[in-house]
Amino acid sequence: MTQALFYILAGVIVASALLVVTVRNLFHCALALALTMFGVSGVYLYLGWEFLAAVQVLIYVGAVTVLIIFGIMLTRQVMDDKARVMNNQVLLSLLAAGAVALVLYLVIGHSDFQYSNHPALTAAATAPAAEASAYADEVSSLAAGLLKPQNGFAFAFEFVSILLLSALVGAVVVARKDPS
Amino acid sequence: MTEVPIVHYLYLAAVLFVIGIFGVLARKNAISVLMGIELMLNAVNINYLAFAKYWGGGNLTGPVFAVFVITIAAAEAAVALAIVISIYRQLKSANVDDAHNLRG
């Protein structure tokens, strides 16, 4: 039953993703993208990452998609464009994408991921209690993972904040109308 | 609880990734290209989180990276859209093909 949920989600994701890349109307594309994001957050939930699922919805659906829709509206004439939506390397792109798909398929198929009794997996299954108690909820454990100096991500985390800030400023500067 | 095998997550991510690639390569409109990139980033995140769940053993590196990816994706989207708008203003078009001043 729960497994069926995953496959339904997967179907939604794939279908809406296909819509994203094929639909003529950009606005519809953006809506399909939002749907894809919802699907992906569903997968996160299914995996048990509740916090990240929430973040996914907030940032992707709430921020990025909205941003994209703003972008579409600012470049509105495009929506009325009756020209082709695809460029002239569609077939080549299909070829490249197919090649990547083939490679990925072969890689996944040849790896030992399919055997569920991986030593690490069994170890994690036998002794989850201690870990679970240490990180009682996902949010605090994620916070610890990010910020505890011994994990080594603290600097990167701080740096990302600066990056965000500069991206924000940069976006404003780039998009600003030239005074002249 | 009978789990969905990890390989299926990987296949899902792979399909999503490939669709994203197609979007990046084949769409004319710059915003569509951007959306393709978002799809690819999401595919990556699915992999991270699936591995973290199944093989992580309590190690939180996977979700931490997912957080970074989400954050940076947001920043990227903002900057990219700013560039698209700027280009649009210059060229009166949001088509990627029309910005080819670097031709040799």
Place this chain on the structure above:
Amino acid sequence: MIQHSWLIPGMPALAYAVIVLFTRRFKALSAGISILAMAACFFLSMGVFQELAKLDPSARTVSFSWTWLQIPPWEAHVGVLIDPLCANMLLVVTLVSLLVQIYSWGYMHDDERFSVYFSYLSLFSASMLLLVVANNYLQIFIGWELVGLCSYLLIGFWYFKPEAADACKKAFVVNRIGDMGFLMGVITIGMMFQTFDFAEVQKIVTQGLSDHTYSTTFIAGIALLLFCGAVGKSAQFPLHVWLPDAMEGPTPVSALIHAATMVAAGVYMVARTYTLFSADPLSMTVVAWVGGFTALFAATIAVAQDDIKRILAYSTLSQLGYMILSLGAGGYTAGMFHLTTHACFKALLFLGSGSVIHGLHNQDIWKMGGLWRKMKVTTLTFAVATLAIAGIPPFAGFFSKDAILDSVHNSAVPGHCVLYYMGVFTAFLTAFYMFRLFFVVFTGEPRDHHAHDHAHESPLNMTGPLVVLALLSLCVGWLNWPGVGLYSQFVHYGSVPEGAASIGVLLGQSWPTLLLVVAGIALSAAFYYWKVFSAEKMAEKFRPVYLLLKNKYYFDEMYGWLVKKVLFGLASIFHWFDEKIVDDGMVDGTGWINQKMGGLLSLTQTGYIQNYAWVIFAAVAVIFFCVSF
């Protein structure tokens, strides 16, 4: 005195430096410094000569030197070698230089660059004396080149005249061709014998010849290389072409450099290196024939020339030919003696012609005539010199020229009989063309009255040297008075002096020559004094011959063609090759190829970002595929 002989070239050099650096603006001071230095040189040379004469004949070689550069095992020196040959030459050079400098004071008086002129004269004297006192091959080459430079500067002294500018270049370049051989000879000596010293080379060569380390042919080869230099400097055939053109220089310069001293340097050099020349008959034969041929060849040209200085120039060529002939025929003393006497009478001839030019401002003999009325001293001294060069006893030329013909007659050189008759015939021609010159210029009626009216005798500082030289032209020959031979006892090659024939023997031998000379004079008088025959008619009758002689056998044209067509043609080809093939082709071509290759590669830069992205993904797929499977 001898230990101070390095001052002889030193003093004029100092005078040159002082004039160039400090006294250029003061004409009289510059000339005074130059003349003073020369006078000091002359007296020093007299002193050296006196001291040398007092020494025992076997010990008359004094040499000392300083290291000039040193690369073990070589050591090049600058030094002084005083021996009779050198002392003789020192006296000739310093005396003629002194007289010419005094004369120049009058002759060049109105020239703007008076000081510069005297500085060049000083530099010339310094270089010439450096050459004369040299005790090694390198130093003689150094002096050799330096006199070449002075000759260049002085021929081109009036550089604004195009002819002078051409002439000085020609002189330098033609000399350089000879010097090329000379330099090769000097280098061969340096490398083979590891020394440049005259005395040591002589020792090594004598030793090497006796124990057959060196073949005589090899030594002859070196000698002939050196002789190339002499051919250039002494203007022997086929490098004679520069000397007549060198007459574009001021006349005192012609007297000093292109008659008395510098051109005789070739003769001096052959005498100096006589060891090498006398080692093999081959080199002697070449020397003798070149000299003999030049003597006759130049004399025939002189017959048909119109320019007073050019006639004298060809006569110089001819007389230099005599000296070279004499050395080649083994007449070492005779050659050097002719050099000495020739220096006196030829300098006198040139200075006399300078006096004429000074008075008339013209050089064409057909615009002169009857000058004896206006210029008594000049005419008289010129007559003395003409008699001397023609070889009428008791003037100097007779003794020296006869000694030469005598030595050719007794020589062992192949074809010496032919050479002897060539020499005799040259003597006849010499008498003819010299008296032609004399009669046309000084006797008869003036041809250009306007010029004649302005003609005047030259001032005392010009006539003074003429008189001195005239006295010398009369008396110098007596130094080698038959049967006594003071000169031949002083200057000789080897330890034994050449025997001096008694007057009876001499006259017995030389009466046919003398007869021919008198005949030459008579013929000349018949044409140009009594005007029994008409020269013009003769010229008409033998027009091709006349034209050939008048145009100097077309040598200038031939060399001009060689330079213009062959050398510059080759240069054009090289220039074309350099510009088109090397530069435009290879160098710019490399740049062009790179540009085109870059252009080809730039086609991959489509500017479409999705093309690049496609390449990225396709490449990722391919690489992954290749690496993994």
Place this chain on the structure above:
Amino acid sequence: MFPVQILSTILIPFVAAFCFFHSPASGPNPLPILTCFIVIPNLAAFLIMASPEKWTRWISLFTASLELGIAFRVFTLYQTATGGFQLVEQVSWLNNLGIQYLVGVDGMSTLMVLLVACVYFAGTLISWSISMRVKEYFVLFSLLVGGVAGAYTSMDLFFFFLFYEFAVLPMYLLVGIWGSGRKEYAAMKLTLMLLAGSAFMLVGFLAMYFTSHVHTFDIRVLGDLSQTGFNQNFQDFWFPLLFLGFGVISAVFPFHTWSPDGYGSAPTAASMLHAGVLKSLGGYSILRVALPALPQGARHWLPLLVFLTIINILYAAMVALKQKDFKYVIAYSSVSHCGAILFGICTLQVAGLNGAVIQTLSHGIVAAMTFALVGTVYGKAHTRELAKLGGLGAAMPVLGGLFVAAAMANVGLPGLSGFVGEFLIFLGSYRSGFHGGFDVFQVLFPTAVLAIVLTAIYYLRLVQIVFYGPVKDPHIKAEAKDGTFIEILPIAFLLAVSLAVGLYPKPFVDLSNAAMAPLIDHIGGFK
């Protein structure tokens, strides 16, 4: 007043620098002399940048005189009897890679140090009339000198290369900005060809570095390794590449065309410095690096490579005959003379090598003097076309006289430096078939001597066209004046140096022989 200022600016630093340093035997110097020699021009560059423009020339002249003083001191300090490298200063720099700051002079570099200082001094004075971007000009000029000063004193190949590149780049700017005619093209051509040459050079250096297993750039060590460290194949392969790499710097045929175009366009002082100093670096490096490190390769290849150099000598002389531009004739003459330098090296004979060193010194001085004259005449006649020049001797007698002297120095007249170099080179090239056996030099010796005639022809042709004869262009006559004090001074100075070498070459030849005699022993060349 002006001459007094100039002379005091010259004499005071000269004497001060000369007296400041003393022999290492009498106690350590307060400052390392060779490092000072390298650093002072660079310091001057910074000082000029920081000072007002009206001081620029005076600072530059002051520095040049200081350098001259130091160079004369080095010249007097070097002990020819002891030989080898002296005044060595050593500082470890990158120990792991075997790179060290190692400067010192042997007899040959002592002469080069003198040459650099003389040309720097004369070039500074000649540049007095520069009016465009004076500060930048002198900054670049000083940097250039700093570079060549370093290259001539470095004993470590890494620093040698570094300093060389350091000198090429200012040259690019000097030609490109202050040049005339097709200056951008010329600057680009010159720089690209020189850099191509130095690419060969660098690869060669690295090959030696990695093959030697000692991992050092110290030329003394590389020289010691030549017998054991580098086998015959290695030497045979790398020697010609190094030779050509260095040869490009010395404009060896067919890599010479940067030289006429470069000199034709360069400003006067840059031509002087390049022709006089930078170009000489090619022959110098062959003697300094290629011959000591790869002697077997040298013995194997030089009898073949000598043909390139003989082409240089005669071909450049022939091409010079047909040039229409005053400066191009001089440029080709410089190519021809550099060919003589390389020819001297190819003789592998002690006199030939000494001749090459002396000719390097002489060519540096004389080419600088000739370029200075051409520049000065150009500044007055405003044209370099031979067709328009003529009869300048009347208007500028002193310059004309100096030009004749310069021409004679080029022609190789005894008494001036050119003769000593050429004579020794020809002496070295003599081989006799007398003791049996054939050698290419039996043919090449007379061929090379032919150069003295060709050189005379094109130089005298130049003198005749430019200075002799009647005035061709009345405009020129109206404008032409004789040189001023500041123009005559550098030319007369260079002439005096040339005269000193020509009149008494012994001290100079002793210096060069102190380096060349051991080198010949090392290579096993001819004695």
